[in-house]
Amino acid sequence: MLDIHQFTYGEDNYGVLLHCRNSGDTAMIDAGDAYAGELALERTGWSLSQIWITHHHDDHTAGLAVLKAKHNAHVIGPATRGKPLAGVDQQVDDGEHFSFASREVKVLTTPGHTLDMTNFYLPHEKLLFTGDTLFAMGCGRLFEGDAQMMWASLSKLMALPSDTTIYCSHEYTATNATFALSVDPDNQMLIDRARQVTDLRASGKPTVPTNMSLEKATNPFLRVGDGAIKTAINMEDKSEVEVFAKLRKMKDNFKG
Ligand code: ZN
Ligand code: FE
Numbered sequence: 001m002l003d004i005h006q007f008t009y010g011e012d013n014y015g016v017l018l019h020c021r022n023s024g025d026t027a028m029i030d031a032g033d034a035y036a037g038e039l040a041l042e043r044t045g046w047s048l049s050q051i052w053i054t055h056h057h058d059d060h061t062a063g064l065a066v067l068k069a070k071h072n073a074h075v076i077g078p079a080t081r082g083k084p085l086a087g088v089d090q091q092v093d094d095g096e097h098f099s100f101a102s103r104e105v106k107v108l109t110t111p112g113h114t115l116d117m118t119n120f121y122l123p124h125e126k127l128l129f130t131g132d133t134l135f136a137m138g139c140g141r142l143f144e145g146d147a148q149m150m151w152a153s154l155s156k157l158m159a160l161p162s163d164t165t166i167y168c169s170h171e172y173t174a175t176n177a178t179f180a181l182s183v184d185p186d187n188q189m190l191i192d193r194a195r196q197v198t199d200l201r202a203s204g205k206p207t208v209p210t211n212m213s214l215e216k217a218t219n220p221f222l223r224v225g226d227g228a229i230k231t232a233i234n235m236e237d238k239s240e241v242e243v244f245a246k247l248r249k250m251k252d253n254f255k256g
Contacts, residue, residue, distance in 0.1 A: 002101070002125055004167075005044050006206065009036035012171045013059050014208055016129065017044060020101030025049045027100050028073075029120065029129045030169060034063030038070075050100060053077035054131030055114040056085055060169065078109075078116035085116070092118065110157065112150025113140030119157070126164045128212075130157065135168045136210040137193070138176035139221040141252065147245035151224070154244075158222060162213035173197050173207035178256035180220045183232050183247065190218040220247055 005017040009032055016029040017040055026046040028037055030053060041048055048071035054060055055078060064087045068075055076098060077088035084091050092098060094109040106121040110133040117140075120129040132140035133150075134157055142150055177194040184190055193214070197207050216222050223229055224243035230236050233250065235243045 002103075002122075002127070003044075004127075005040055005046075006167065006208065007036055007040040008171070008206075009033035010059055014167070014169055014171060014206070015040065016167050017041070017046060017048075018100070018127075019044065019046045020103075023101045025101040027052055028067070029167070030054055030060040030131070031064040031067050032059045032062050034066035037063050037067050041071075047071065048073045051075045052105075052120050052129070053085060053088060054119065054129065054169065055117045057114065057132070060131065061085065061087075078118040080116055108156055110134075110153035112145040112153045113143055115144045117153070121160065121164075126161055128157070128160060128164050128166050130166055130168045132169055133157065134166065134215065134219075134222075135170060135176060136166075136173040136197075136207050136215070137180045137190075137219045138172055138251070139219075139248070142248060147248055148241050150248070151241050151244040154222060158212070158216065160212060162211075162216065164212040165209050166211055166215065167209045171206060171208060174201050175256055176219075179251050179254045180218065182254070182256075183220050183250070184218075184223065184226070184229050185232070186228060187218065189214075193218050 003019040007015050013032050018027045026048050027050040031051050051073045068087050075087050075089045077085050079091040079093035092107040096107045098105050108119045110117045110119050113132045174197055177197050200207050224240045
């Protein structure tokens with residue numbers, strides 16, 4: 001059994017600590033804020049052994065140097081074609097594995113938001129860390145990659161078991177739900193989920209983690225093959241990639 005501690009930082013970021021009671025090993029997923037990371041370690045009493053970096057953006061890396069120096073943690077991060085990200089000890093690429101607390105962690109690259117986006121999957125725990133690729137009812141903006149790349153990345157994640165637990169890096173769920181309802185208004189599971197999200201946020205609670213079956217049922221970016229969504233955005237005869245590209249553009253310009 002792994003213990004999980006999710007903590008907030010910045011405007012809407014989530015960091016996660018993963019801890020094994022037997023070995024005492026602790027991993028932090030992303031290191032965007034040294035102070036918040038330190039506080040999470042203090043609260044849990046866990047000592048940091050690994051840091052896993054999903055991508056190069058500041059809100060995921062800004063605290064890395066301080067946390068690494070203080071805890072002498074081993075840093076695992078994206079395989080870059082050129083110079084590795086500052087502070088990364090071990091670059092990992094798609095399909096590779098590394099070990100954490102005697103467990104297998106599988107590396108899935110999911111380019112689109114950035115070209116270096118790296119996700120982490122623990123098959124035995126069915127635990128997935130999606131960074132800024134897959135959000136609750138949403139997906140990351142296309143800063144470096146294109147729609148085709150991002151759709152391929154999301155499809156890769158969708159091939160994982162439906163009972164996979166998903167931790168993403170931002171609390172964007174309420175605005176994602178508003179957009180989802182605008183393109184999928186008759187989806188009863190989405191309507192119900194949006195209501196739950198409103199309640200959770202009203203009481204200051206996180207909507208993350210989520211899971212794959214819920215995302216497949218309510219996340220419009222995973223539902224680009226769905227007839228109702230295609231009709232709602234006038235793309236009946238279009239391919240999944242084309243529908244995805246249009247949805248992503250609509251979301252970029254969406255004023256909920
Ligand atoms: Zn990012
Ligand atoms: Fe981010």
